[in-house]
Amino acid sequence: MNANLNQIAEMDRNSVLHPFTQLKDFANGKLGDPTIVETGKGIRIQDAHGNQLIDGFAGLYCVNVGYGRTEVAEAISRQAYRLAYYHSYAAHTTDELAILSDRLVRMAPGKMSKVFYGMSGSDANETQAKLVWYYNNLRGKPNKKKIISRERGYHGCSVVSGSMTGMSFYHDHMDLPRAGILHTGAPHHYWGAEAGETELEFSIRRAGELETLILREDPETIGAFIAEPVLGTGGITPPPEGYWEEVQKVLRKYDILLIADEVITGFGRTGSIFGSQHYGIEPDLITVAKGLTSAYFPLSGAIVGEKVYKVMEEGADRVGAFSHGYTYSGHPIGAAAANAVLDIVEKEDLPGNARKVGAYFQAQLKEKFAQLPIVGEVRGVGLMGAIEFVADRENKTRFDPSLSVGARVSKAARSRGLIARAMPHGDILGFAPPLVTTKEEIDEIVAIAESAVRSVM
Numbered sequence: 001m002n003a004n005l006n007q008i009a010e011m012d013r014n015s016v017l018h019p020f021t022q023l024k025d026f027a028n029g030k031l032g033d034p035t036i037v038e039t040g041k042g043i044r045i046q047d048a049h050g051n052q053l054i055d056g057f058a059g060l061y062c063v064n065v066g067y068g069r070t071e072v073a074e075a076i077s078r079q080a081y082r083l084a085y086y087h088s089y090a091a092h093t094t095d096e097l098a099i100l101s102d103r104l105v106r107m108a109p110g111k112m113s114k115v116f117y118g119m120s121g122s123d124a125n126e127t128q129a130k131l132v133w134y135y136n137n138l139r140g141k142p143n144k145k146k147i148i149s150r151e152r153g154y155h156g157c158s159v160v161s162g163s164m165t166g167m168s169f170y171h172d173h174m175d176l177p178r179a180g181i182l183h184t185g186a187p188h189h190y191w192g193a194e195a196g197e198t199e200l201e202f203s204i205r206r207a208g209e210l211e212t213l214i215l216r217e218d219p220e221t222i223g224a225f226i227a228e229p230v231l232g233t234g235g236i237t238p239p240p241e242g243y244w245e246e247v248q249k250v251l252r253k254y255d256i257l258l259i260a261d262e263v264i265t266g267f268g269r270t271g272s273i274f275g276s277q278h279y280g281i282e283p284d285l286i287t288v289a290k291g292l293t294s295a296y297f298p299l300s301g302a303i304v305g306e307k308v309y310k311v312m313e314e315g316a317d318r319v320g321a322f323s324h325g326y327t328y329s330g331h332p333i334g335a336a337a338a339n340a341v342l343d344i345v346e347k348e349d350l351p352g353n354a355r356k357v358g359a360y361f362q363a364q365l366k367e368k369f370a371q372l373p374i375v376g377e378v379r380g381v382g383l384m385g386a387i388e389f390v391a392d393r394e395n396k397t398r399f400d401p402s403l404s405v406g407a408r409v410s411k412a413a414r415s416r417g418l419i420a421r422a423m424p425h426g427d428i429l430g431f432a433p434p435l436v437t438t439k440e441e442i443d444e445i446v447a448i449a450e451s452a453v454r455s456v457m
């Protein structure tokens with residue numbers, strides 16, 4: 001057994017190019033052996049040595065229904081036996097795909113028309129950019145193409161989605177094209193507000209800055225604004241009061257499409273089925289992935305609103321077929337997985353659980369961490385939360401990055417049996433447990449996190 005595990009570790013080290021990994025440290029063994037994850041049940045995973053870890057981050061905010069759901073595995077298996085694959089080009093479909101699409105269009109906020117499928121959040125956002133350009137070409141506005149995203153927004157790491165991501169370390173040294181993608185300020189009151197500025201005043205200022213950017217560039221050149229309802233990878237930051245209302249006023253004024261990137265917030269994480277519903281957002285286009293299948297199969301969707309779709313359909317006589325699609329668009333196994341996952345989301349009322357258990361979670365985070373001398377802010381909504389560490393609470397001074405405080409806390413949590421993520425932007429410990437997490441499991445998560453935080457104080 002051990003020899004086998006050693007061989008697996010060696011094969012991995014020799015052959016896998018791991019995402020978001022310091023390659024030299026991994027090659028030299030400084031990061032230790034790869035963790036060989038073998039099984040999962042509920043909110044726990046187990047490695048090949050039998051060590052159990054509570055997954056306080058649901059993989060990458062995605063295993064919402066928890067691990068080991070046999071009903072999803074069976075749906076996948078049934079579909080694989082029946083029909084493992086057929087494409088969805090030129091009006092081919094499967095029952096699972098049609099049922100899923102009808103369901104998504106009905107459950108999504110606003111007037112949605114159609115769903116285009118991909119395999120990841122990144123490619124779905126790539127599709128959204130193409131839809132914005134296509135839509136404006138078809139309605140005779142060929143200059144209205146630029147896309148505005150936000151600093152600290154995360155939208156993926158393919159070419160266009162990576163450019164939309166507002167954290168430079170995700171595109172440094174990769175030469176992503178910057179032309180046509182603009183960034184506006186992050187909606188984070190704690191770091192962005194001026195002295196004495198209320199959340200609402202700050203939101204109004206951010207919306208004003210967005211308008212200034214639009215006017216500087218010329219509104220006739222701005223096609224869309226893309227944003228996560230709750231800033232995710234950029235620090236798990238719920239929007240400040242009034243933010244979405246103010247931003248949407250500006251977008252409507254200049255006829256700019258709104259893409260809600262619901263890759264994390266879709267399917268219950270905030271306590272509402274979509275983050276858009278939670279915050280009164282009326283998107284024209286919605287991106288979903290992760291929770292759509294709870295990561296049991298790679299599947300994403302670009303949900304297209306009526307306003308955009310009508311223009312596409314009307315333009316078809318002039319431009320011919322909609323020439324965009326992947327071999328795996330609408331994969332039947334993915335659709336079967338998504339239908340089984342959405343059955344669980346509905347039957348077990350996971351948005352309701354995220355709301356109820358989430359309220360308890362947020363209260364516990366505040367109670368246990370908000371007053372600690374190294375904690376600047378505790379924040380979150382539903383079952384996503386963050387603790388941000390600072391060197392000086394009074395003056396809001398960050399720790400020297402070389403101290404890696406966030407990473408050290410995350411490591412300490414892990415050694416105590418809890419996965420909580422050191423977020424890539426600042427010293428932030430992030431949580432996004434599966435949406436099936438119980439109150440008792442929250443107690444376990446919070447107790448381990450508290451011990452980990454205290455260990456670095």
Ligand code: PLP
Nearest residue numbers: 120121122154155156261263264
């Ligand atoms: N959009 C958001 C909001 C995300 O959080 C992510 C991934 O974390 C993506 C897009 C990209 O998704 P993927 O990693 O599946 O390409």
